[in-house]
Amino acid sequence: MSIVVTAGQHSPQFEPVLAKVRVPRIGLGRPRVRPNRVRADKAYASRKNRAYLRRRGIRCTIPDKADQARNRQNSDLAAVGHRASTRSTTASGTRWSAGSTAS
Template sequence: MGRSRGGYTTKLHLAVEHGQKLMAIVFTAGQRGDSPQFEPVKVRVPRIGPGRPRVRPDRVRADKAYAYRRNRAYLSRRGIRCTIPDKADHARNRRKLGSRGGRPPRFDPVDYRKRHAVE
């Protein structure tokens, strides 16, 4: 019998402009989680003409893998609006806490449909 060999995979974490223009990329091992790579993807929005690039995009659209308080706080600190759906277990735990659970994050399903430009 032969020994099975573990396959090595990689993941690409991309920051892409709505027009599908690549802005930033980070390579990680395939077994690494998505959410910890949220901040390392440094986003600089290039300017047309002279001047420094902007350091903040207007909006971030992401899937449920990035729906953590730390990621939302990072975007809030930088003044970036986000469209990230809430995970079902997060919503369930918040409801279980009642009024102490806080307000659910804003989510615009119409804006979220525009996320397909990257996937």
């Protein structure tokens, strides 16, 4: 784990915190600097943070913000002719199917 202390409500520090992560290896060798997975709260659900994790090959578990999920679902409906989206829109990770959504 790592922590970065800032003054007050400073801008988000997602990348600097991940840059400080060091996981020591058992025995000899440099510490790992890339975690297998990152778990974060809704505050870190931005495109920028998700793109950063994808670039570094880090898997993530970050719940979607309700308004972003709703907007994405509405745009998916418009793009595919009003079919239900199969993209995960809940924090629990369950997938929605065409049979479980109201059209």
